[in-house]
Amino acid sequence: MSAISRANAQLFLLWLKRDVKSRYAGSSMGLLWAVLGPVLTIVLFYVLFAFVFQVRVPELAREQGYFYYLLAGILPWLALSEGLSRATNALVAHEQFLQKQVFTVGILPGTAVVAGLLPQLFGSVLYFILLAWADLLQVTTWLWFPLMLAVQLLFTLGLGMALSILAVHVRDLVHAVPLVLQFLFYATPILYPLSMVAEEYRFLFLFNPFACLIMSWQAALLGLPLDSSVLVALGLWTLLLGAGGYALFRVLKPTLGEAL
């Protein structure tokens, strides 16, 4: 590694540490809030959809099957939606700072995305324990988990970086992105299985990159069947959003100094 990339790697880690620390520092319960938010969200959805709406997952026909299904999708979703929202705001929020300090700009959206990943990793450990308990843990999961994580990271990093620089020029994105993500949450099979959707509409989900990612996660974690078209679409989306987003960031990066 060259000296510059080593210095950047170090800066990335230090900035990530500060980002995570400062998010919860100062509040008396500290990290507890970081856990409480997602846990309450998950409990709410579980109660609402498993008991009130009586959603069942036919592919996972067993007691509390819905619970495991919900977690498989919502854990990566919370990470990527938090990461993307924060990445969009990352450069805008540091405008003053970037004027006054020479800085490797990509680190700001980068750490925002990676910081969003930490609760997912923590949650996944608990999830794996629950799966093992329920005798649902597949051998293949051990293989798929790091692979899916890499795909998700690539996907969200590229997209997050592109959004962060676009938001400098189009401020509205800071408000629009969380809203669009909220909408996409319901357009992604997280709360419901795809099999509940009428067959002739299922192809539409291929156009939702998040749906492709989440369905692949569910398949990887629970060993559910997955249509090969979803995997192909996920590959294309990852290339487009991950590599494309990063390329767009590189192209637009010089415009940051012009806009500041």
Place this chain on the structure above:
Amino acid sequence: MNRPFEAPVIRLEGVGKGYRVYERPLDRLREALTRRPVHRTHWALRDVSLDIRPGETFGLVGENGAGKSTLLKLVAGTLRATEGELSVHGRVAALLELGAGFHPEETGRDNVMLMGAMNGVLAADMATYYAGVAEFAELSEEVLRRPVKTYSSGMFMRLAFAAATAVDPDILVIDEALSVGDLHFQKKSLDRIMRFREAGKTVLFCSHNLYQVRSLCSRAAWIDGGRVREVGDTEHVVTAFEAYERAKDAVEPQAPSLDAAPRRDAGSLSPVRLVDVRLETGDGINPAFIDAFQTVRLVIDVESFEAQRPFHVGFAITRNDHENVFGSSTHFPRPDQPLMGLGPHRVSVRFPELPLLSGDYRLSIYVLDDTGLQVLDAAEGIRAFRIHQRRREFGLVYLPHVWESENGHGA
């Protein structure tokens, strides 16, 4: 060090930095959609061409908002020029704002580490860097383990300055950061800049402290309204800037009458009251312009309403920026002889060859009690006058002096 034949490390050619200004936020969107320009461009910097050579210490002077900081940011690379060519050769460390990137909740230690990482200090060198910063900032390990928000502003600035300059760049860019902390620390900061200079590094900085610019820089540029007004030898540039500043300050003097002048509220009920204040010169009474080295007489009329009350009269000459130039009072000589007695009194002060140099001045007159502590009546900032001076000595007042030279001394 001035090495004119070396290629410049920093070169600007016709550099400009413009900002698009939109009347309404929606105009930005409209422009993007219709592609019809609806913005105005505000130029923070325009047409700037400068060559800064290796090893040079180059100063920027100019008023607030002239574009000095923008120029420094362009060189540091945090901003990009809208037009023109800018090239910088070598590693740049920039101190554009003290403590940019410091987080108040984090400890001094963590902030220093991050600052080091931002300036490209590698993990292997971090311990050395950290020790160097701590030593220069004169903060103990106990202090550095505390969050930065608990620091005094002096401690904070010392740490920020130390962290930003404890690196080894080829070019150091500093914005107004050389006058932080107490005198002791200011000296240390300047010494550090001097060491950079002696090591042959290039230093580019701006300062409002013209004395610093004079003593540190070999060359300087005066930025005015986003353009380079003068560039070259420091003394030449700074003197031109000073002259401009003075000319701008020297607004038409108005002479408020005694009645219009701000008076202490005790005035009308006071046992001793100011009645009139006059300046008399060879050219008449209360002239707006006075030639330097004329004899000037200050005449103060007061009226006492209490026969048994002793009082004193004092005056102060102040510059238009309220700086006191000279003041005296009848209670200063020992033993003092207070004035006393019912009715009008006249006190006058004669200034033989008034040694004030060019500038705008005002008078403040005080009537004081016998202790000299209580103000019985006062008129402050009245009788504005301007001194015109034809000789070449500069400053506030003329100091008597004799030039001496010795031939063959120390041969």
